[in-house]
Amino acid sequence: MTSPPAPDIHGASIVLLGSFNPAIFHPAWFHKQGLVSDEEHDAAAIQVMLPDFARFNIDWLEITVTLDRFEVASGEPENFNLLRDIVIGTFRILQHTPIKAIGVNRNEHFKLPEDRWHEIGDALVPKDVWSTVLDAPGLRALTVEGVRTDNYAGYIRANVEPSVRVHPGIYIGVNDHFQLDEDSKDSGVLDSSQAVSVLESEWDGILERAPRIIDTVLKVKAT
Amino acid sequence: MTGSSNQHYQHYLRRFPHSSTAVGSDENQSLTDVTFAVGAIQGHSIGPSIRPSWTNHSQRHSPDRSTSATSIGESTGTTDEFLEDPTARVRSYAPQSLAEQTPVSPPVVLASWDGVITEVTEETFSARVTQLATEGPEEFAEFPLSDISPGDASLVRPGGLFYWTVGYETTKRGRIRRISEIRLRRLPPKSEEDRNRAKAWALEALQLFEDSGS
Numbered sequence: 001m002t003s004p005p006a007p008d009i010h011g012a013s014i015v016l017l018g019s020f021n022p023a024i025f026h027p028a029w030f031h032k033q034g035l036v037s038d039e040e041h042d043a044a045a046i047q048v049m050l051p052d053f054a055r056f057n058i059d060w061l062e063i064t065v066t067l068d069r070f071e072v073a074s075g076e077p078e079n080f081n082l083l084r085d086i087v088i089g090t091f092r093i094l095q096h097t098p099i100k101a102i103g104v105n106r107n108e109h110f111k112l113p114e115d116r117w118h119e120i121g122d123a124l125v126p127k128d129v130w131s132t133v134l135d136a137p138g139l140r141a142l143t144v145e146g147v148r149t150d151n152y153a154g155y156i157r158a159n160v161e162p163s164v165r166v167h168p169g170i171y172i173g174v175n176d177h178f179q180l181d182e183d184s185k186d187s188g189v190l191d192s193s194q195a196v197s198v199l200e201s202e203w204d205g206i207l208e209r210a211p212r213i214i215d216t217v218l219k220v221k222a223t
Numbered sequence: 224m225t226g227s228s229n230q231h232y233q234h235y236l237r238r239f240p241h242s243s244t245a246v247g248s249d250e251n252q253s254l255t256d257v258t259f260a261v262g263a264i265q266g267h268s269i270g271p272s273i274r275p276s277w278t279n280h281s282q283r284h285s286p287d288r289s290t291s292a293t294s295i296g297e298s299t300g301t302t303d304e305f306l307e308d309p310t311a312r313v314r315s316y317a318p319q320s321l322a323e324q325t326p327v328s329p330p331v332v333l334a335s336w337d338g339v340i341t342e343v344t345e346e347t348f349s350a351r352v353t354q355l356a357t358e359g360p361e362e363f364a365e366f367p368l369s370d371i372s373p374g375d376a377s378l379v380r381p382g383g384l385f386y387w388t389v390g391y392e393t394t395k396r397g398r399i400r401r402i403s404e405i406r407l408r409r410l411p412p413k414s415e416e417d418r419n420r421a422k423a424w425a426l427e428a429l430q431l432f433e434d435s436g437s
Contacts, residue, residue: 037374103244175245207356
C-alpha cells in the first residue's frame with residue numbers, strides 16, 4: 001500500500017462565531033497577556049485595525065476579528081496545535097464572550113498526476129448522470145456533510161475542489177463545526193467556556209479526523 | 224484607515240456567511256486574499272471530458288472565467304478587486320508567500336506530542352510526553368535546553384507544557400531534512416469559575432463512582 005502524497009500547501013484555522021470587540025485584539029494585547037513571545041510580538045504586522053475589523057499577523061499566525069467572527073489561521077503545520085492554545089488562552093481571559101459556534105478547519109492542496117486528478121473527480125462525482133444534460137461536465141466543488149457522533153450539535157463537512165494553488169491538483173477542506181448555542185439552550189448561559197471546553201476535550205478527535213477524511217479522498221478509486 | 228483597507232474589510236465580510244465557521248470553499252483560494260482573488264478566476268474542474276481546457280492557463284484570467292466562478296458562491300471575489308488593491312500581495316502571508324521565500328517545501332508533520340516538564344537541569348529538561356491524536360502510552364523523554372527558542376526559555380520549568388513536533392521538509396534539490404520543534408505552550412491559568420466547575424464535575428463523578436460501588 002502506498003502512502004498518500006504529502007500536501008503541497010497546508011492551512012489550518014479555528015473560527016469562532018459570536019459577539020466580539022475587534023478593538024481589543026491587537027498584537028500588544030496578546031503579548032501583554034503572555035499569549036505570544038517577545039519575538040513573536042516584535043515580528044507582528046498589523047494589516048487593518050478598525051473599531052469593527054482587525055487583522056494582523058504574529059509570526060506564524062494570522063488573526064482576523066469582526067464583530068461576529070474571530071479567526072486564527074496558520075499555514076505552518078508544525079504550529080497547528082498552537083492555534084488551539086491561542087484560542088483557549090484568549091477566551092479563558094475573555095471568558096464572558098458569548099460564542100455560539102466553533103469550527104476547526106484544515107485546508108490542504110495536493111499536486112497530483114493528471115490521470116489521478118481525473119480519477120478522483122470521476123470517483124467522487126461520476127459523470128454518467130451529468131453527461132446527459134451537460135457538455136464536458138467536470139467537478140468544480142463538492143461538499144459532503146456528516147453528523148457529529150460526539151455529544152455536540154454541529155456537523156463535519158468535507159469540501160473537494162480542483163486546487164487553484166497547484167495544477168493539476170486537488171483542494172480538500174474539512175470543517176469540524178460545533179454549534180454551541182444549541183447546547184446552551186437549557187442553561188441559557190452562553191459564554192466562552194463551551195468553546196474552550198471543545199478545544200480542550202475534543203482536540204485529539206479533531207486532529208485525527210481531518211487527515212482520515214483527506215486520506216480517504218486521496219485514495220478513492222473510480223469504479 | 225485607507226481606502227484599500229475598507230475594500231479589504233468589505234471583501235472579507237462578503238466572503239463569509241455569518242452562520243458558517245468554514246473557511247472552506249473560499250479557502251481553496253486559501254489563507255490570503257491574493258489567492259482568494261486568484262481562486263475566483265480559475266476555471267479548473269475535475270473530469271476527463273474537459274481535459275483540453277486545462278492546458279490553456281491563460282484562460283484562467285479571462286473575464287468569462289471570473290463570471291463562471293461566481294456560481295460557486297455569491298461571496299466569491301473578482302479579479303478586479305485584486306487589481307484595485309495591489310498591496311494585497313504584500314499583505315499575503317503563508318503558505319504561498321512562505322513557499323516563495325524559503326528554499327524548501329512546506330514541512331510535513333509526522334507526529335506531535337503533548338509534553339509536561341518534570342525536571343530541569345543545567346543542560347537538559349525531562350518530560351512526560353503523550354502522542355497527540357493517538358491512544359499511545361505516556362512516555363518519558365529528555366531534551367537539550369538548546370532546543371528551546373530564546374523567547375520560550377522562561378517557560379521551561381517543572382509543570383511547563385509544550386508541544387513537540389517532528390517531521391521533515393524537502394529542499395529544492397530534493398534532499399530530505401528532518402525537523403524537530405519544541406514550542407512551549409502559553410496558557411493563562413484557569414479562572415476561579417473554571418476551577419469551581421471542575422470541582423463540581425469531580426464531585427459528581429465521585430458520587431457516581433461511589434453509587435455504582437455500593
